[in-house]
Amino acid sequence: MTTVEDEGESEDEVAAKLEAARADLAARDGVLVAFSGGVDSSAVAAIARDALGDDAIACTAKSETLPEAELEDAKRVADEIGIRHEIVSFSELESDDFVENDDDRCYHCRTMRLGEMLETAREHGVETVCDGTNADDPGAGHRPGLQAVEELDVHSPLLAHGITKDEVRAIAAHYDLSVADKPSMACLSSRIPTGLEVTEERLTRVEQAEALLRQWGFDQFRVRDHDGLARIEVAPDELERALTMEFAETVREELSRIGFDHVTLDLHGYRTGSVSPENTETDEPVVEDVFAAESETDD
DSSP: OOOTTTTTSOHHHHHHHHHHHHHHHHTSSOEEEEOOSSHHHHHHHHHHHHHHGGGEEEEEEEOTTSOHHHHHHHHHHHHHHTOEEEEEEOOGGGOHHHHHTOTTHHHHHHHHHHHHHHHHHHHTTOOEEEOOOOTTGGGSSOOTHHHHHHHTTOBOHHHHTTOOHHHHHHHHHHTTOTTTTOOOOOOGGGGSOTTSOOOHHHHHHHHHHHHHHHHTTOOSEEEEEETTEEEEEEOGGGHHHHSSHHHHHHHHHHHHHTTOSEEEEOTTOOOTTTTSGGGGGGTGGGOOOSSOEEOTTOO
16 A cells, blocks of 8 residues: 555654544534545545445536546446445536636536535435545635635535645545546536637537547646637647657547547647636647648638
8 A cells, every 4th residue: 555655745744634634524424525536535535434434425416527437437436435426417508607618617617516416415414515625726726616615615624624635645545546646637618718618519529539538548638629629738748649740640630520620739738727717818829730730621
């Protein structure tokens, strides 16, 4: 088992924070964890299962913005943890505020998603809903979703006990979770630049494009949809693999097939939030015409 010491953290400090979070949840009659299968919510689910046993529930909200692969991963990790797993379905696309995709899209999304969690918790007689907000999140740029967490009185045990992202990974490793080193994965709507409407068509082609990159062996990446122009971001240490004619020809053909008009590779590499409000002014200059790949049906 990987220890917190292996993760470069103080073992005693992380152990103390973990125990505080566990005691926090153990003092409650039961909790429902808003569960995506990512490392943060998985760590909370593992702590909750440890603290409360069968009185802990993990709940995943299925919608158009959640890739099918992520839903399957959430099922697998819940089984790994041994926690009861509920899946509820809803559609963010029913909300005009969400579809508009303004600066507060994440607020509208989180409000709806957590609303589903609260309703499910009530149905199971559970008073506390938890999420995976960690101690690094409030200072990590534009995060309107955190306002929804506060307004709906959702409990964030990682944040409450000062557990940082690195410490979350150490805790996940402590519980032998397979997602301890999993890269962050925001919802599919984060691939659509602010101000461009979120539609099922755009979400679907982004999901299909990212499934291809995953299939081709890339680990950390995003496919941004600039109204039919695919801007591919890959991690700097994977960029060399993408700078080949073989990749250019393959990605041009496959992404054109699923509905993109143009395909580009961003030479800045993968960056979180590169289409969020604080980065909007710099979106277009970083779209590098490395491939200048157009659909074969274009003039």
